Amino acid sequence: MSADAITTLPARSAPLLPADIRARLAMLPRVRLACLPTPLHEAPRLAHHLGGPRIFIKxxxxxxxxxxGNKLRNLEFRMAAAQSLGADTIVVELDQQSNSARQTVAAANKLGMRTILVLQGAMPDDVQGNLLVSFLLGADVRFAADRTEQRQLAEAALRETEAxxxxxxLLNDLPMFDEGSAFAYIESTLEILEDLSAEGLEPSCLYMSSSGKGQAGQLLARELLGADFQVRGITATAEFSDIPARTAAIANRAAHRLGLDIEIRPEMVDNDDAFIGPGYGLPSDAGNDAVQLFARTEGIVLDPIYTGKCAAGMIAHIRRGDFGPDDIVVFVHTGGTPAIFTHNALWTPQT
Ligand SMILES: Cc1ncc(COP(=O)(O)O)c(C=O)c1O
Incomplete structure (x- = not known):
């Protein structure tokens, strides 16, 4: 995708309209993969239980x-970029229980491509969750002990495919790998605003599980529209030492590709790392309680690795009194639900 193809707008003196932003997004190469727009559901029983603001779930x-899940949105941009290179085989480096891996294989299948997943980790005795679904989808899965071996195996997969x-x-090396998520979450945010606006409402705060990519898009949407809702990311990983700087950098690269003259600064990024719990990929007590609460009040299944921890953050903030009854809080459910099967002991009744 060439940034040169998109004319840079003059310095903004006024906010953009949603239609202006959509027109910019429409200039990007894209393949349709996801069912969009996704619904926005009010969660009155959850809100009543917490006794705070109105809550909506995207x-x-x-x-x-x-x-x-969230990755199907960014895969619309990533896969278009792969297609423009004439690719028939997607090679991608991810983690053993990656949601992104599962959704990448599904997207490649829909486009008639093969996928070679090079995953960090080992073949487990009990194949469950995302890995099980990736096998079902027909992925060629290879395991690597660490990042160095992962890159070696990915390069070997490239050579083997060419031979x-x-x-x-190699999807990870696409220049717009991260920016694809930012584009996707500009659009997701516009959908939220349009659905709320149809009911005469505006959000006070968006919550989303974020390690930087999707949240970059939410911030861009807010700033481009000149809106003032809060954007709170809750991270599930300690892998990135400075998520605000990473989020701002992704947002600014995405804005540049869209030809938009805007700057997101790290201090504008609200990302809370207090809910990681025992570590990335490991369920936390607060996250598990949140998964159970969403399920038992609203019939909505979260996951214990990403969305459950984000919900734990939102619940803690509501309980400490961050919002009043007139506030509108939107929880963005980014998916990840196959992980509940990987952690089946959490909800298996003890006899
Ligand atoms: C379910 C889920 N939520 C949130 C995230 C984080 O998204 P991002 O990488 O856009 O910050 C991921 C990333 O893998 C995920 O799988």
Whole structure:
């Protein structure tokens, strides 16, 4: 995708309209993969239980293919970039229980491409959750002990595909790998605002599980529109030492590609790392309680690795009195639900 193809707008003296922003997004190469727009559901029983603001849930777990999730949105941009390179085989480096891996294989299947997943970790005795679904989808899965071996195996997969006259694309090395998520979450945010506006409402705060990519898009949407709702990311990983700087950098690269003259600064990024619990990929007590509360009040299934921890953050903030009854809080459900099967002991009744 060439940034040069999109004319840079003059310095903004006034906020943009949603239609202006959508027109910018429409200039990006994209393939349709997700069921969009996703619904926005009010969660009155959850709100009543917590005794704070009105709560709405943006159902990005319902994006369609293979249990859905946030990644199908960004794959619309990533896969278009891979297609423009003539790729017939997607190679991608991710973690053993990656939601992104599952959704990438589903997207590649829909586009008639093969996928080679190079995952950090080992083949487990009990194949469950995302890994199970990736196998079902037909991925060629290879395991690597660490990042160095992961890169070696990915490069070997590229050579092997070329030797068989295929055209591979190493997804992680696409120049817009991260920006794809920012584009996707500009659009998701516009959907939220439009749905609320149809009811005469405006959000006070958006919550989303974030390690920087999607939250970059939410911030861009807010700033471009000149809106003043809060954007609170709750991270599930300690992998990135400075998520505000990372989020701002992704947002600014995405804005540049869209030809938009705007700057997101790290101090504008609200990202809370207090809910990681025992570590990335490991359930936390607060996260598990949140998963159970959403399920038992609203019939909505979160996951204990990302969305449960984000919900734990939102619940803690509501309980400490951050919002009043007139506030509108939107929880963005980014998916990840197959993880409940990986952690089945958490909800298996003890006899
Ligand atoms: C369910 C879920 N939520 C949130 C995230 C974080 O999204 P981002 O990388 O856009 O910050 C991920 C990332 O893998 C995820 O799988």
């Amino acid at each position: 159902r990005d777990d319902l994006t369609g293919a293979a249990f859905g 068989a006259d295929g055209t591979p694309c």
